[in-house]
Amino acid sequence: MAATSISSAANKLKDQKPLFSPQKKSSNLSSSHLSFTYSSNSLQKLSLKNLGLRSSTVCNVLKTVAESELVSKARDPDPVNISPKPTILVSEKLGEAGLDLLRSFGNVECLYGLSQDELCAKIAKCDALIVRSGTKVTRQVFEAAKGRLKVVGRAGVGIDNVDLQAATEFGCLVVNAPTANTIAAAEHGIALLAAMARNVAQADASMKAGKWERGKYVGVSLVGKTLAVMGFGKVGSEVARRAKGLGMHVIAHDPYAPADRARAIGVDLVSFDQAISTADFVSLHMPLTPKTNKIFNDDTFAKMKKGVRIINVARGGVIDEEALVRALDNGTVAQAALDVFTEEPPPKDSKLVQHANVTVTPHLGASTKEAQEGVAVEIAEAVVGALKGELSATAVNAPMVPPEVLSELAPYVTLAEKLGRLAVQLVAGGSGIQSVKVVYSSSRDPDNLDTRLLRAMITKGIIEPISDAYINLVNADFTAKQKGLRISEERVVIDSSPENPIESIQVQISNVQSKFASALLDNGNISIEGRVKYGIPHLTRVGSFGVDVSLERNLILCRQVDQPGMIGKVGNILGENNVNVSFMSVGRTVKRTKAIMAIGVDEEPDKDTLKKIGDVPAIEEFVFLDL
Numbered sequence: 363m364a365a366t367s368i369s370s371a372a373n374k375l376k377d378q379k380p381l382f383s384p385q386k387k388s389s390n391l392s393s394s395h396l397s398f399t400y401s402s403n404s405l406q407k408l409s410l411k412n413l414g415l416r417s418s419t420v421c422n423v424l425k426t427v428a429e430s431e432l433v434s435k436a437r438d439p440d441p442v443n444i445s446p447k448p449t450i451l452v453s454e455k456l457g458e459a460g461l462d463l464l465r466s467f468g469n470v471e472c473l474y475g476l477s478q479d480e481l482c483a484k485i486a487k488c489d490a491l492i493v494r495s496g497t498k499v500t501r502q503v504f505e506a507a508k509g510r511l512k513v514v515g516r517a518g519v520g521i522d523n524v525d526l527q528a529a530t531e532f533g534c535l536v537v538n539a540p541t542a543n544t545i546a547a548a549e550h551g552i553a554l555l556a557a558m559a560r561n562v563a564q565a566d567a568s569m570k571a572g573k574w575e576r577g578k579y580v581g582v583s584l585v586g587k588t589l590a591v592m593g594f595g596k597v598g599s600e601v602a603r604r605a606k607g608l609g610m611h612v613i614a615h616d617p618y619a620p621a622d623r624a625r626a627i628g629v630d631l632v633s634f635d636q637a638i639s640t641a642d643f644v645s646l647h648m649p650l651t652p653k654t655n656k657i658f659n660d661d662t663f664a665k666m667k668k669g670v671r672i673i674n675v676a677r678g679g680v681i682d683e684e685a686l687v688r689a690l691d692n693g694t695v696a697q698a699a700l701d702v703f704t705e706e707p708p709p710k711d712s713k714l715v716q717h718a719n720v721t722v723t724p725h726l727g728a729s730t731k732e733a734q735e736g737v738a739v740e741i742a743e744a745v746v747g748a749l750k751g752e753l754s755a756t757a758v759n760a761p762m763v764p765p766e767v768l769s770e771l772a773p774y775v776t777l778a779e780k781l782g783r784l785a786v787q788l789v790a791g792g793s794g795i796q797s798v799k800v801v802y803s804s805s806r807d808p809d810n811l812d813t814r815l816l817r818a819m820i821t822k823g824i825i826e827p828i829s830d831a832y833i834n835l836v837n838a839d840f841t842a843k844q845k846g847l848r849i850s851e852e853r854v855v856i857d858s859s860p861e862n863p864i865e866s867i868q869v870q871i872s873n874v875q876s877k878f879a880s881a882l883l884d885n886g887n888i889s890i891e892g893r894v895k896y897g898i899p900h901l902t903r904v905g906s907f908g909v910d911v912s913l914e915r916n917l918i919l920c921r922q923v924d925q926p927g928m929i930g931k932v933g934n935i936l937g938e939n940n941v942n943v944s945f946m947s948v949g950r951t952v953k954r955t956k957a958i959m960a961i962g963v964d965e966e967p968d969k970d971t972l973k974k975i976g977d978v979p980a981i982e983e984f985v986f987l988d989l
């Protein structure tokens with residue numbers, strides 16, 4: 363996606379006139395406001411449920427999927443494919459309990475061993491894809507999905523086979539199953555450690571070949587030896603715990619692990635060099651990332667104790683495999699036990715696999731019955747939840763927002779999106795929006811206010827009306843950046859009820875011209891402000907004018923000479939043209955000078971009706987805004 367400013371897209375809003383010619387106008391008047399509520403729509407109860415959110419788990423995303431489902435349906439060119447049930451493609455073997463759960467929710471297709479081309483051909487008809495480590499979910503797959511794919515579920519931990527950047531760009535949520543196979547992987551690590559030390563695999567092969575070679579397969583003992591656990595996460599710490607039980611001295615290296623967690627199980631966290639240079643056994647448990655790619659190479663092997671033994675149940679790519687063969691050949695590394703490989707399956711003639719001092723298994727770390735049933739259920743729950751628009755505890759490419767935070771922010775989420783939508787419609791067509799400032803007034807300590815969700819929704823509100831992008835928590839920041847839109851946030855700590863997480867949200871758009879000059883502040887920024895009242899988002903300020911109108915439907919903003927009869931005149935025009943007014947609020951700065959009217963309307967007035975409003979002599983400017 364090429365970086366673009368959103369100026370050209372803003373031209374699309376040109377139609378949303380009428381208005382008086384755009385101009386920058388400053389005002390230094392202080393404001394007061396006068397509000398009349400004509401009628402109120404029934405209070406729409408805002409809850410996590412009607413936001414598509416669930417509060418049962420520590421969570422991530424929001425209505426990612428519920429929203430994008432609408433979009434994808436609109437984009438799906440194949441009418442026969444519009445089915446009420448989502449289609450879930452499972453591309454690798456998954457435990458039955460997970461499949462049953464998926465089948466109770468959607469149409470499940472299990473197609474194993476698809477080529478990239480076959481996967482790309484299929485994916486545009488799928489709402490979700492569930493993979494293990496064998497399916498490469500590349501950028502091409504997301505492109506081929508044409509916006510329909512909403513969630514990729516990785517039935518396991520490592521997500522290095524999923525192009526996360528592409529998923530994020532396409533607004534596709536990626537979830538994994540991070541806990542159910544931890545023990546299986548740790549047990550496999552210990553199995554490889556012991557099997558390698560005692561030459562179990564080699565001795566087994568030798569006996570099956572009719573030999574009895576007791577002298578050849580003398581092993582080494584584990585007790586008292588030092589094991590370096592590289593990556594002290596879920597698997598690494600379980601390996602450490604078990605190795606301690608075998609009487610090993612365990613040290614670990616992990617730049618991000620808390621030292622107290624290591625200390626609690628009697629493990630010292632040490633530097634990378636200290637770990638590899640003092641260990642008799644080195645067990646790898648870090649993810650494959652650009653930083654860890656080939657982190658074990660000629661240089662690192664050279665720093666290791668001569669005769670070190672290496673176990674890898676993490677990812678093949680963390681080892682430079684050619685360097686490992688060299689280290690095995692020259693005796694730096696005495697033995698290696700490997701479950702994972704850079705290329706899987708590795709080439710048949712792989713020197714590493716064929717090496718006499720190497721014990722190999724075909725990526726079996728997670729392959730126990732228990733772990734496979736566990737990951738299947740874990741991933742099925744996450745994918746179904748995501749398809750329902752609920753929260754996932756295991757989203758990989760979206761910020762974590764704890765449920766209690768979400769629950770209290772729910773009404774502000776709606777407010778944030780509506781303020782974004784309103785603010786962008788006040789920009790005159792042709793002005794490029796590059797800079798948005800959001801000011802949150804709250805009595806909460808700034809550290810105690812998580813605004814990522816709100817920022818995402820403001821971004822959504824600003825970008826969606828003027829582009830064909832659809833925005834969710836997954837791709838909001840990315841899309842804003844791509845479009846050259848900078849969103850800065852400011853917190854103002856005020857003295858108010860600590861029960862409300864936020865008192866008001868102000869959205870300012872800088873360096874643009876406005877269709878409605880009264881929305882400009884002295885600094886030239888378009889500014890609108892809103893708050894939540896009784897659970898309903900309200901617009902409470904436009905530029906320097908205080909108003910109070912519920913943000914439920916469409917809105918007309920008028921600036922007029924503050925004189926008697928204006929409400930009646932405009933109300934009559936709307937009434938005569940069958941447009942129902944839901945709310946009306948008048949705000950003014952100084953009595954009998956200027957005022958603005960904010961009118962909530964149930965129906966969109968036609969052009970003639972709007973023109974009649976514009977023709978009222980005391981009306982100086984007005985704009986119709988679509989919520």
Ligand SMILES: NC(=O)C1=CN([C@@H]2O[C@H](COP(=O)(O)OP(=O)(O)OC[C@H]3O[C@@H](n4cnc5c(N)ncnc54)[C@H](O)[C@@H]3O)[C@@H](O)[C@H]2O)C=CC1
Nearest residue numbers: 520547593594595596597616618647648649675676727728
């Ligand atoms: N062979 C198999 O079938 C299985 C393999 N795995 C793999 O095992 C690895 C670990 O999985 P989990 O423990 O569940 O993940 P985890 O996320 O709980 O732990 C990974 C740890 O590595 C640490 N880390 C990151 N960069 C590091 C670096 N440069 N140096 C040292 N540590 C670093 C992280 O801080 C984290 O604590 C992953 O690569 C995963 O894909 C997991 C399950 C099964």
Ligand SMILES: O=C(O)C(=O)COP(=O)(O)O
Nearest residue numbers: 494495517518519520728
């Ligand atoms: O969970 C992981 O990271 C694994 O490596 C397990 O992979 P698998 O699901 O068995 O292909």
